[in-house]
Amino acid sequence: MTAEFNGRSFAGPLSSLKRTYNPSDVIGPTRSDSPRFPPGPRGYPILGVLPHLRSDPIRTFLNAADQYGEYVHIKAGPYHGCLVSDPSAIRHVLQDNARNYHKSPLYDRLRDSLGNGLLTSEDSSWLRQRRLAQPAFHRQRLAAMADAMVACTDQMLERWDRIAPRGDTIDVVAEMMALTQAIIVRTMFSADLGATAEIVNRTWPIINRRIGETFWSTKLETTLPLPANRRFWRALRELEGVVYRIIADRRQSRREEEDLLSMLLSARDEETGAGMTDRQLRDEVVTMLLAGHETTSLALSWTYYLLSRHPGVERGVVDEVGRVIGNGRPAFAHVDRLTFTRRVIEESLRLYPPAWGFSRRALSDDEIGGYVIPKGSLVFLIPFVVHRRPKLWPEPERFDPDRFAPEHETARPRFSYIPFGGGPRGCIGNQFAMVEALLIVAAITQRFRIELVPDQDIRPEPLITLRPAPGIRASLHRQPPRDVRATG
Numbered sequence: 001m002t003a004e005f006n007g008r009s010f011a012g013p014l015s016s017l018k019r020t021y022n023p024s025d026v027i028g029p030t031r032s033d034s035p036r037f038p039p040g041p042r043g044y045p046i047l048g049v050l051p052h053l054r055s056d057p058i059r060t061f062l063n064a065a066d067q068y069g070e071y072v073h074i075k076a077g078p079y080h081g082c083l084v085s086d087p088s089a090i091r092h093v094l095q096d097n098a099r100n101y102h103k104s105p106l107y108d109r110l111r112d113s114l115g116n117g118l119l120t121s122e123d124s125s126w127l128r129q130r131r132l133a134q135p136a137f138h139r140q141r142l143a144a145m146a147d148a149m150v151a152c153t154d155q156m157l158e159r160w161d162r163i164a165p166r167g168d169t170i171d172v173v174a175e176m177m178a179l180t181q182a183i184i185v186r187t188m189f190s191a192d193l194g195a196t197a198e199i200v201n202r203t204w205p206i207i208n209r210r211i212g213e214t215f216w217s218t219k220l221e222t223t224l225p226l227p228a229n230r231r232f233w234r235a236l237r238e239l240e241g242v243v244y245r246i247i248a249d250r251r252q253s254r255r256e257e258e259d260l261l262s263m264l265l266s267a268r269d270e271e272t273g274a275g276m277t278d279r280q281l282r283d284e285v286v287t288m289l290l291a292g293h294e295t296t297s298l299a300l301s302w303t304y305y306l307l308s309r310h311p312g313v314e315r316g317v318v319d320e321v322g323r324v325i326g327n328g329r330p331a332f333a334h335v336d337r338l339t340f341t342r343r344v345i346e347e348s349l350r351l352y353p354p355a356w357g358f359s360r361r362a363l364s365d366d367e368i369g370g371y372v373i374p375k376g377s378l379v380f381l382i383p384f385v386v387h388r389r390p391k392l393w394p395e396p397e398r399f400d401p402d403r404f405a406p407e408h409e410t411a412r413p414r415f416s417y418i419p420f421g422g423g424p425r426g427c428i429g430n431q432f433a434m435v436e437a438l439l440i441v442a443a444i445t446q447r448f449r450i451e452l453v454p455d456q457d458i459r460p461e462p463l464i465t466l467r468p469a470p471g472i473r474a475s476l477h478r479q480p481p482r483d484v485r486a487t488g
């Protein structure tokens with residue numbers, strides 16, 4: 001499945017990528033002594049590269065960085081922005097001068113669904129909510145959640161026990177999605193979706209697709225009563241119904257759980273003493289529900305995609321799980337010892353970062369890399385591109401978990417690896433996701449080998465997250481029994 005693209009060799013399913021804009025159309029610096037914007041592709045009059053971004057954002061950003069380097073001017077319709085892939089500039093935007101940046105207007109489409117929750121809010125309301133939620137992600141809490149993560153995985157594996165002998169195939173993406181969804185609901189809200197899982201499974205893909213497809217659309221396009229918009233509103237109302245039910249059930253039961261939902265419900269405004277409104281609660285719960293399962297499920301799906309293509313690495317995982325856990329039950333205590341498996345997941349997050357790109361808007365003029373970032377302009381931070389810069393990642397298309405061995409990690413500049421973003425707005429769930437992914441891979445590996453059905457055309461589809469499209473079909477094979485006891 002190796003493909004040549006733009007003079008580079010892709011080991012992954014990017015073979016469908018083609019260039020669409022003319023690289024000789026360059027918007028140059030406007031003044032030679034103090035350039036306003038770095039050079040970049042000109043694209044069409046007025047629209048710039050908007051049509052390219054709408055039809056294939058990843059290819060457009062990759063091409064731009066390949067052609068123009070670490071700083072690229074991107075003009076997309078009404079937006080002017082800078083694609084940045086130099087780690088020190090990324091650090092500047094996400095960390096050192098983070099106060100000067102808000103999430104870009106492109107997050108408005110996310111706001112249509114998530115409202116004003118932790119992912120989309122700003123300034124004091126963000127800080128209050130972040131402080132409130134943070135304790136739910138402390139290490140002791142993660143240790144307490146590990147058992148629920150393994151229990152949910154066990155339920156899936158029991159179903160797989162019934163599927164495997166029949167020789168039926170599974171869709172790895174759908175399986176991982178359902179699993180991580182069950183885990184987030186159990187760990188953060190101490191709930192079981194039960195029959196309502198069907199609603200989430202049905203509505204979330206509609207919502208997710210619509211967010212991805214309307215990312216570059218105007219407000220008007222998203223508010224007209226078109227069939228696609230109506231479908232989205234209906235799906236959102238149904239999903240909200242599930243979320244309001246989770247909140248109402250907890251309020252009625254007056255159960256005290258040590259989970260995020262309890263923290264949100266017991267929060268009081270310092271000045272007024274008022275609790276959160278149902279709408280605020282809805283926004284936080286929807287945010288956690290969606291941000292907390294989709295990305296991890298895709299990280300796992302891409303990991304299995306890559307493992308199936310690298311049997312030597314897969315054997316390494318099987319050996320490590322056997323050595324560290326043997327036939328025992330995976331637990332939080334094993335997580336730090338699954339060092340090779342962690343590197344495999346980290347490398348998978350490098351090649352296929354589920355949150356493949358994000359962006360910011362400058363609140364006042366700034367300067368990065370000698371270029372001016374004028375107030376109101378955007379900065380594009382695209383992990384998919386940064387993780388493929390050959391200066392940072394030699395032979396970037398090669399799947400090589402050893403890149404994450406400690407000696408290589410320390411040699412790389414910080415912010416050259418940003419699957420979880422960084423700085424104060426970095427992912428609150430990154431440790432949660434790693435613990436979850438490691439325990440799931442360990443539990444699956446003990447019992448099954450996932451073998452991809454041959455000759456599938458799997459491509460990364462950049463919606464709001466990076467999905468393997470149209471899915472990953474695989475057959476399940478029981479691992480041969482091990483008589484080796486854990487020794488690691």
Ligand code: HEM
Binds near residue numbers: 103358422425426428
């Ligand atoms: C592999 C899995 C995950 C990936 C790749 C990922 C990626 C990211 C990224 C890149 C951001 C920053 C977005 C930006 O700067 O605009 C982010 C933020 C966030 N993530 Fe994750 N995430 C993952 C798992 C999780 C999990 C498991 C949870 C919850 C349990 C979660 C909840 C959030 C929240 C609430 C934010 C917003 C944080 C804030 O702004 O304070 N994520 N995530």
